[in-house]
Amino acid sequence: GQNIDQPTEMTATEGAIVQINCTYQTSGFNGLFWYQQHAGEAPTFLSYNVLDGLEEKGRFSSFLSRSKGYSYLLLKELQMKDSASYLCAVRGEAAGNKLTFGGGTRVLVKP
């Protein structure tokens, strides 16, 4: 089976940095995705990691350690519009392309 854990909620101040952790246990591993989802809207793709290390994309960075079953999403220079849920998703077995999602971390950015 697959198990993905991430904190339920985090609060941070505008302009600050927040790190959202995700730990996973899966049968097989074929990549980890981060999506952003505003309430009632579609998830939008943020980043993809399949090899160990840091991927940087503007204000967002994502890190992966396959041996530890661990990833984090780093949001820098927080803006009010970054208030959303951040979903960690893992692609496990090779059959198909299905993603298993964590419960999401709701980030609240305060002025």
Place this chain on the structure above:
Amino acid sequence: DSGVTQTPKHLITATGQRVTLRCSPRSGDLSVYWYQQSLDQGLQFLIQYYNGEERAKGNILERFSAQQFPDLHSELNLSSLELGDSALYFCASSVGGMIKETQYFGPGTRLLVL
């Protein structure tokens, strides 16, 4: 805008009824995925189709079925609806369903079963 379209946007129906949700993938995408998102369950994978054929199955109830048509649009059929089926249903698409591909999500259909 991801390029994935879903209709209807909202659906209100009664227990025991049957509904059909429709999804059109991004232009050129061959794979379609269906997900259910309820408040207490998070985003759950239901089923994947690739070029008309079922490719992978998740936690899809027997009361639910899906298909992908020759023009690549997909429909998710939900029957004998129960209160617990109230949720957001998302469709996503990707180019070919291969390992490294990103899935792009549609705006969702919000289903309310009364």
